[in-house]
Amino acid sequence: MFETTDLNQRNRQVESRVKTLFLLMTLLLILPVLVILTMLVIKGGPMLSIDFLFTEPTQGMTAGGILPALVGTVWLVVVALLASVPFGVAAALYLSEYAADNWLTRIINLAIINLAGVPSIVHALFGVGAFVLFFRFGTSILAASLTLAVMTLPVVIVSTREALQAVPHAFREACWNMGATRWQTIRRVVLPNSISGILTGVILEVSRTAGETAPIMFTGAAFYLPFLPQSVYDQTMAMSLHLFVISTQVPDVPEGLPYGVALVLIGMVLSMNALSIAFRTYLRGKKKW
Amino acid sequence: MVTDEGRTAVDGSTRDGAEVKLSVRDLSISYGDKTVLSGVSFDVEEHEIFGIIGPANSGKTSFLRALNRMDDFIPEMQVEGEVLFNGMEVRRWRNVYALRRRIGVVFPLPVGLPLSIYDNVALSPQLSGIKDKTVLDETVERCLRRAALWDEVKDRLDSLGSLLSGGQQQRLTIARALSQEPELLLLDEFSIAVDPVTTMRIEDVLKELKQEMTIILVTNLVQQARRLADRTAFFLSGELVEVAATEDLFTGQVQDARSRDYVEGRFG
Amino acid sequence: MEASAAGDFDRRNSSWYVDKVVQALVFIGGISGILCILGIFVFISKEGFGFIANTIDIKEFFTSPNWRPTSEENPTYGALALIAGTASVTGLAMVVAVPFSLGAAIYIGEFARGKTREVLKVLVEMLAAIPSVVWGFIGLSIMNPVIIDLFDVPVGLNVLNAGVILGLMAAPIMTTIAEDALKAVPDHYREAAEAMGATRWQVTFRVVLPAAKNGLVAAVLLGVGRGFGETMAVLMASGHSINMPDSIFDSVRALTATIAAELGETAVGSDHYQALFTLGIFLFAITFVINLAADLVLRGIRKEA
Numbered sequence: 090m091f092e093t094t095d096l097n098q099r100n101r102q103v104e105s106r107v108k109t110l111f112l113l114m115t116l117l118l119i120l121p122v123l124v125i126l127t128m129l130v131i132k133g134g135p136m137l138s139i140d141f142l143f144t145e146p147t148q149g150m151t152a153g154g155i156l157p158a159l160v161g162t163v164w165l166v167v168v169a170l171l172a173s174v175p176f177g178v179a180a181a182l183y184l185s186e187y188a189a190d191n192w193l194t195r196i197i198n199l200a201i202i203n204l205a206g207v208p209s210i211v212h213a214l215f216g217v218g219a220f221v222l223f224f225r226f227g228t229s230i231l232a233a234s235l236t237l238a239v240m241t242l243p244v245v246i247v248s249t250r251e252a253l254q255a256v257p258h259a260f261r262e263a264c265w266n267m268g269a270t271r272w273q274t275i276r277r278v279v280l281p282n283s284i285s286g287i288l289t290g291v292i293l294e295v296s297r298t299a300g301e302t303a304p305i306m307f308t309g310a311a312f313y314l315p316f317l318p319q320s321v322y323d324q325t326m327a328m329s330l331h332l333f334v335i336s337t338q339v340p341d342v343p344e345g346l347p348y349g350v351a352l353v354l355i356g357m358v359l360s361m362n363a364l365s366i367a368f369r370t371y372l373r374g375k376k377k378w
Numbered sequence: 379m380v381t382d383e384g385r386t387a388v389d390g391s392t393r394d395g396a397e398v399k400l401s402v403r404d405l406s407i408s409y410g411d412k413t414v415l416s417g418v419s420f421d422v423e424e425h426e427i428f429g430i431i432g433p434a435n436s437g438k439t440s441f442l443r444a445l446n447r448m449d450d451f452i453p454e455m456q457v458e459g460e461v462l463f464n465g466m467e468v469r470r471w472r473n474v475y476a477l478r479r480r481i482g483v484v485f486p487l488p489v490g491l492p493l494s495i496y497d498n499v500a501l502s503p504q505l506s507g508i509k510d511k512t513v514l515d516e517t518v519e520r521c522l523r524r525a526a527l528w529d530e531v532k533d534r535l536d537s538l539g540s541l542l543s544g545g546q547q548q549r550l551t552i553a554r555a556l557s558q559e560p561e562l563l564l565l566d567e568f569s570i571a572v573d574p575v576t577t578m579r580i581e582d583v584l585k586e587l588k589q590e591m592t593i594i595l596v597t598n599l600v601q602q603a604r605r606l607a608d609r610t611a612f613f614l615s616g617e618l619v620e621v622a623a624t625e626d627l628f629t630g631q632v633q634d635a636r637s638r639d640y641v642e643g644r645f646g
Numbered sequence: 647m648e649a650s651a652a653g654d655f656d657r658r659n660s661s662w663y664v665d666k667v668v669q670a671l672v673f674i675g676g677i678s679g680i681l682c683i684l685g686i687f688v689f690i691s692k693e694g695f696g697f698i699a700n701t702i703d704i705k706e707f708f709t710s711p712n713w714r715p716t717s718e719e720n721p722t723y724g725a726l727a728l729i730a731g732t733a734s735v736t737g738l739a740m741v742v743a744v745p746f747s748l749g750a751a752i753y754i755g756e757f758a759r760g761k762t763r764e765v766l767k768v769l770v771e772m773l774a775a776i777p778s779v780v781w782g783f784i785g786l787s788i789m790n791p792v793i794i795d796l797f798d799v800p801v802g803l804n805v806l807n808a809g810v811i812l813g814l815m816a817a818p819i820m821t822t823i824a825e826d827a828l829k830a831v832p833d834h835y836r837e838a839a840e841a842m843g844a845t846r847w848q849v850t851f852r853v854v855l856p857a858a859k860n861g862l863v864a865a866v867l868l869g870v871g872r873g874f875g876e877t878m879a880v881l882m883a884s885g886h887s888i889n890m891p892d893s894i895f896d897s898v899r900a901l902t903a904t905i906a907a908e909l910g911e912t913a914v915g916s917d918h919y920q921a922l923f924t925l926g927i928f929l930f931a932i933t934f935v936i937n938l939a940a941d942l943v944l945r946g947i948r949k950e951a
Binding site: 118222 | 664672683689746749754787814871876878934
Binding site for chain 1: 540
């Protein structure tokens with residue numbers, strides 16, 4: 090403070106160097122990805138057309154469009170949501186509104202953490218063992234979607250629980266004081282004020298589910314099936330697997346084609362993701378208490 | 379101290395002929411190994427305003443929580459002893475929600491629920507199954523009027539209750555408690571977030587409400603207890619020092635010197 | 647509203663019953679997480695444990711690099727090369743990702759302010775959302791020629807390619823978790839140090855990092871777990887040939903990729919099929935331990951706080 094102007098100056102130098110270093114590290118993390126995404130856009134962009142999106146692949150998948158894969162991914166995501174959202178929201182309600190702080194709750198939390206960490210290929214094995222073989226759903230949209238649902242369950246639980254816990258505890262107490270049951274409190278006050286947060290999480294889940302490949306490879310997604318699925322017991326093509334197949338398994342695919350598929354897939358995933366982020370930012374700006 | 383034979387009845391014990399609404403026997407409350415209230419016993423009569431005064435951390439709020447079994451929601455809160463409401467131990471009410479519906483509570487920090495002002499007040503009757511719009515309208519207006527809030531909000535009943543000012547939210551909280559038509563109304567330092575003029579208006583309302591219900595008023599404003607309460611209990615560091623007719627407490631006719639010191643403001 | 651007689655202390659109305667029913671329903675949801683994890687364990691064990699007990703030679707599994715499940719006369723099930731493949735790719739990924747993601751977390755959490763910070767956070771979050779099959783495709787069609795040109799090697803699908811891809815994949819997740827750990831350090835720690843005239847870097851280095859230590863370790867552990875379990879990207883970018891790697895330019899094959907590539911070609915119940923489930927059990931066990939460790943480390947923070 091008194092005699093250490095030198096030291097102060099050096100400190101400031103170190104400070105600004107360190108800051109620059111960390112900024113560089115951050116940019117090095119982000120920039121390559123942006124460059125890669127740009128390349129995807131440049132190489133895949135010319136492929137995109139209405140025809141590409143809405144026609145079936147032809148000539149052994151070396152030409153034509155991606156309609157069955159696009160529709161298949163929508164099927165897989167929707168059925169997966171139908172299974173995972175009710176269970177996930179119920180689990181979050183239980184953990185946030187009912188569960189006491191006891192051993193069971195700790196085990197549930199541990200199970201959720203571990204479920205989130207199970208490798209996707211292990212989920213695939215589980216899907217084969219449980220849904221395809223044991224429950225006899227065969228390789229079908231149902232089996233694949235249930236596998237995806239188990240895999241994304243932790244995402245729904247964690248994001249829903251966060252949304253529920255963003256509702257201040259005082260509101261619950263005020264309701265309980267009036268003689269409201271826990272469920273009445275949830276239905277009248279907690280859910281209406283967290284539903285948008287829950288939706289944000291669900292959109293995020295959609296984005297995860299749409300991009301997954303390994304869990305659906307052996308449970309319901311087909312390499313090549315130029316028809317649209319008619320029911321949940323059908324197999325289907327999917328965007329993610331289609332990208333894998335045409336970039337590794339099929340000979341003589343024109344160079345731009347997989348780029349086009351990758352671009353559509355990443356466009357679906359990132360736009361859902363961006364929607365979720367935008368929704369969240371909007372909610373943060375809109376105060377209700 | 380009892381000097382006058384005629385006063386014995388209104389001392390710590392209850393008046394002749396009055397119904398006992400709430401009876402507390404040897405009540406102790408603790409959080410983990412920290413005891414906040416120990417061995418408290420007294421009765422509250424029907425249609426009286428029962429004041430509870432005492433410095434901060436003397437166990438007043440915990441006491442109120444025990445009455446309507448809010449301890450069910452606070453895992454570490456332990457309650458021992460008896461609380462008899464209408465002669466029935468509250469822990470034996472199996473439908474705890476029916477118990478809470480008969481006991482209205484107003485806590486110090488106002489909580490306007492993130493519902494419309496109308497729904498804030500209509501919620502409790504709705505939960506107990508009332509759907510008739512005219513009945514609900516009538517209840518909402520009556521309760522808001524009583525809580526001295528009607529004139530300020532009658533033109534914007536659709537706006538969010540949680541966005542009202544602190545003082546308005548506190549009156550909304552009172553209106554909500556009244557909408558339950560409680561038999562027992564618990565008020566915990568309700569005037570903290572309310573301006574003096576409104577406080578006086580609410581105090582007038584409380585005097586009227588006494589005809590319909592029993593009121594327990596926890597306050598750290600000793601003069602408020604003096605203005606409103608028929609009898610007053612003095613809590614200090616988790617103990618009940620004494621229960622006395624409010625006038626006795628404030629005119630020094632009490633048994634314990636600490637009570638007199640407190641009401642005269644000679645207390646740290 | 648309600649009869650004032652004391653007699654209804656016992657009367658449960660419809661809302662009481664509704665509440666109980668809902669409680670039972672959400673409880674089922676609550677334990678669904680446990681059921682899923684148990685289900686995974688039971689079903690992959692069911693298909694794989696018989697094989698572990700009867701056919702497989704545990705010593706061979708862990709010490710032999712020869713994974714030849716399709717051999718007609720003498721199939722061997724040595725997973726060492728696959729383990730080495732997974733370990734080398736994950737290891738390189740961590741070398742790439744750990745410094746960068748911790749650096750990025752520190753920049754975003756401690757140095758960046760306002761809009762910059764929000765934009766960076768959103769970008770990192772978006773990066774974490776890119777599907778692994780797209781990463782694999784990037785490794786295959788963009789990184790591959792770049793590596794061939796840059797290092798003058800015949801094949802660009804190798805440890806380096808998969809490691810970098812996996813690093814780029816794991817980094818956003820590690821950054822987010824590490825930044826959460828930094829955010830969990832109370833502001834008054836920083837204010838106290840700043841009041842003594844410390845610069846931001848001194849505050850970060852002396853106060854924030856030590857306080858956030860456990861969270862950062864957990865972030866790295868979860869990154870490792872993610873690397874171990876990653877399938878599609880590694881399958882597509884690593885070259886997928888069984889190899890004990892000598893250098894980062896060798897092609898390798900990972901545990902996860904082996905399952906993904908071979909499961910489709912096996913007959914249900916065959917030795918090969920069961921061997922793949924055995925790999926699955928092994929992966930499940932490893933990631934379980936890693937996640938458990940991360941959770942214990944994180945719990946350590948909460949206990950100290």
